[in-house]
Amino acid sequence: MRHINVLLAGLYLIGAAQPTASGAAEVRARAVIIPETKAVFGQVQSRTVVPARARIGGTVREIRISEGSEVKEGQVVAVIVDDKIALELAAAQAKIDALKSQLKNARIELERAQQLLQRGVTAQSRFDQAKTQFDVIVNQMAAAEADKSVIEQRAREGEVLAPATGRVLTVPVTEGTVLLPGEEIARIATGRYYLRLSLPERHAAEIVEGATVTIGQRGLSPTKSGSVETAREGRIAKVYPEIASGRVIADVEVSGIGDYFVNERTLVWIPVGKRKVIAVPTAAVRTRQGIDYIRIAIAQGEQDVPVILGETFSDSEEEPLVEVMTGLRDGDRVILP
Template sequence: MMRASLLALSLLAATPAAAANLVIEPVVVPEMKAVFGRVESRTVTPARARIGGTVREIRVTEGSQVRKDDVIAVVVDDKIAIEMSAAEARIKALDSQMTNARTELGRAKQLLERGVAAQSRLDEAQTAYDVIVNQVAAAQAEKAVIEQRAREGNVLAPASGRVLTVPLTVGSVVLAGEEIARIASGGYFLRLSLPERHASEIEEGQAVQIGQRGLSPAQAAQVGAAKEGRVAKVYPEIEEGRVIADVEVTTLGDYFVGERTLVRIPVGKRSVIAVPPGAIKTVHGIDYVRIAGEAGEQDVAVIIGEPVTIDGAERIEILTGLHAGDQVVLP
């Protein structure tokens, strides 16, 4: 009994697994076009000098990360120090005059109380004292304006982001409003330029495949393996036979502005014949697919194309060798 059971088990183990047949039917898939997308910043804000003068210090370089209101450079106007000294000297002179006017006002009050001076003298002393007080206030306000101008020598970052360019060097003479640095802020996106024949096929919201960084042919074959984006905007104007589209990608923070990367975008649809990767076997450099027919199973030479995804499953496109209705034998 035991020998018979072992013999039956050995026969079952030696029997090949039953094969399944896949009936070939054309499937409509998106037609993908590979293009280069250029990384752009949503906003590029210039940091400008608020006063004219000489650049005394630059605290950032190209590529530096800055936060809003960080001091990125210092502009110094030598005339401000002279104006500040003049304002302080004027305030000291007015303080002395105010002290004298206060003394004269007190003396006029005493003389009026003793009856040896007229009321008009007291009024004159009071008026002179009030004039000096107002002159001191005006001088102090002028000094505050000069101090504010000195503080405005600090060039502040207008927004948080990455410094793109710093066109000046220490010692450069600048005017008020001149650009000290350009800062990319607000996030990045990809800008695509496609031939105008695809304009009617590109729609907002379409999913696109973003390739890995680099422009080599080896990396071109890996397009779509890195990340996915969506068409955010299609511009209505065609420039020099090209239609422009913007692609939103959530993970472009480490890219350089102006860097190019490979993108595959759907520009139409086509009908394909595709089989699972396991149905293809390669012998001496030639690809074969086994099909079942009235005469039995036979291997048919095929030419394969690009991988495609159908209903979430990976398939290999068959360019020639198979037809609709063929029964492919799957292992």
């Protein structure tokens, strides 16, 4: 575990091995201060989760995604149909057709009035009236075509688009569902994944931004998560100042966390304090009939002492070390095999 290694790098944990009268190597156990870690479960979260919403009301005709699908920004994820839009389009087209007929007649009347005016057999007011009628119908035609364009745009908005690139988390609707404008079609995780920790309030003082934590592999079982010795490193990116229900919330950034499961839990070992331990090389431990022993030198010679072992760690310049919880004292002469 790297954060333990850093603290141990400058400490004389165990004296240099010295040969005993029998020729075996001998070291002295020394009490040192190491970080105390707490194993908690962190939940995988996405930086941002955005909804894909319906832009019009209607009935869901088609859903083109499912939970877990990857989507690109602007991709059509569902189609909503409002049957009234088809009727409105038909009415708009009928109005345009009627105005086209009126426009054709108005153009003929205007051309006739212009010819009569040139011959001098009609008044200027008659020509002006025909031209005004023609202009009115032209403007009505433009307004009707604009109204039809608005209806066509509403029909196109029945296609629900992905607001950003990401992975679909939930699709709370099915085909045939009736929706109102603005209702949610899908939730899409679009941001970078990170771990969120929820720790007891008593550890608030020991949690700081930038601190290093160790993270197990994916999965809840110890066989899948691994041990603290084989865990990956992460960094506390943010500690939230508000304590809710006696819990401190912190975010941890870690590489290789994946991009599929959200709310997946994994083991995280986080430093919450320091403690004094007595440690010896793992080679000093002998196990007989399920009981661990360490041989020490005493005035009368050598003696095997039963011990209870704790955490195992290592220094980059030393062999693996094991914490001795009971059975040894600071300064005991440990005989290596």
